[in-house]
Amino acid sequence: MTALAEPYARPRSSAAATSWWVPALLLAPCLAWITFFFLTPLVLMCWRSLASEGFSLEPYATLITPLYTKVMLTTVRAAAVATIGALLLGYPIAYALTMAGGKLRALILVFVLIPYWVDIIVRSFSWLILLGDNGLVNKALLGLGLVSAPLELLYNPFSVLLAMVQILLPLTTITLFGAMLRIDRTLIAAAKIHGANEWHAFRTVFLPLSLPGVYGAGLLVFVLALGFYVTPALLGSPRETMIAQTIMVEASQLLDWPQASAAGAALLLITTAIAAVYNRYFSLDRLWGGAEQ
Numbered sequence: 001m002t003a004l005a006e007p008y009a010r011p012r013s014s015a016a017a018t019s020w021w022v023p024a025l026l027l028a029p030c031l032a033w034i035t036f037f038f039l040t041p042l043v044l045m046c047w048r049s050l051a052s053e054g055f056s057l058e059p060y061a062t063l064i065t066p067l068y069t070k071v072m073l074t075t076v077r078a079a080a081v082a083t084i085g086a087l088l089l090g091y092p093i094a095y096a097l098t099m100a101g102g103k104l105r106a107l108i109l110v111f112v113l114i115p116y117w118v119d120i121i122v123r124s125f126s127w128l129i130l131l132g133d134n135g136l137v138n139k140a141l142l143g144l145g146l147v148s149a150p151l152e153l154l155y156n157p158f159s160v161l162l163a164m165v166q167i168l169l170p171l172t173t174i175t176l177f178g179a180m181l182r183i184d185r186t187l188i189a190a191a192k193i194h195g196a197n198e199w200h201a202f203r204t205v206f207l208p209l210s211l212p213g214v215y216g217a218g219l220l221v222f223v224l225a226l227g228f229y230v231t232p233a234l235l236g237s238p239r240e241t242m243i244a245q246t247i248m249v250e251a252s253q254l255l256d257w258p259q260a261s262a263a264g265a266a267l268l269l270i271t272t273a274i275a276a277v278y279n280r281y282f283s284l285d286r287l288w289g290g291a292e293q
Helices: 002-018 021-050 058-062 066-099 103-117 120-131 136-143 157-181 185-193 198-226 230-235 243-252 257-281 284-288
Strands: none
Touching: 021 257, 058 257, 066 103, 066 157, 066 198, 066 243, 066 257, 103 157, 120 136, 120 157, 120 230, 157 198, 157 230, 185 198, 198 257, 230 243, 243 257
């Protein structure tokens, strides 16, 4: 028996010996890509923000001036409002996707994903056609006699937030839909069997179970909204300048690379802090379907 068992023991030991480098070899291209195109630029950005005239924290001190404080508050406020709007609109759509089936679900998914087939610049520019003084909305209102003069629907927070919500809505819906699919539908059926109506079953069973998906979608959408540049630049006014626009002006027009790097590092710090707070209270594992710790 010992002689027969030895040939089978050797492959096991060699497999155990090589088990560590096979995953490492498979992950090497991905790690190299992330290191070269993501981590290295971040390190260089942080270093450049501190390497102004030797070593100086002056670019960071400039960030706490009233001008930059206003820009940062405007950015956070716009991102928060756009996130809330996308969640309020995306949740019913995701719920309808969860409850639908077959061809109806496929049809809804097509309409949800169609905006992703169009470039973000085109999607933002289309609001100029819709909301302009001679746009479709004002022409319709004038034609119906609801207004006597074109409404100022462009170059204000309304147009920026409207376009941001429209751009963020597909990502929000798909993230919520993925979370809702993991909810056991038999729990809702059990609530109905015990006397709950449709609304009560939704409020007491489905809604609490879907909240992790709401938190995850909110985090992803909010972080993405913080870096919006094209939409505020096309549809906003100088009074609603966001941090990405400020960084672009400093880097491309003023050529103030240390200040632009400091603003980028501050935005990175805010994003990291938000992710840390989310991980503290909700766990980042929920973003990819992990169990609650």
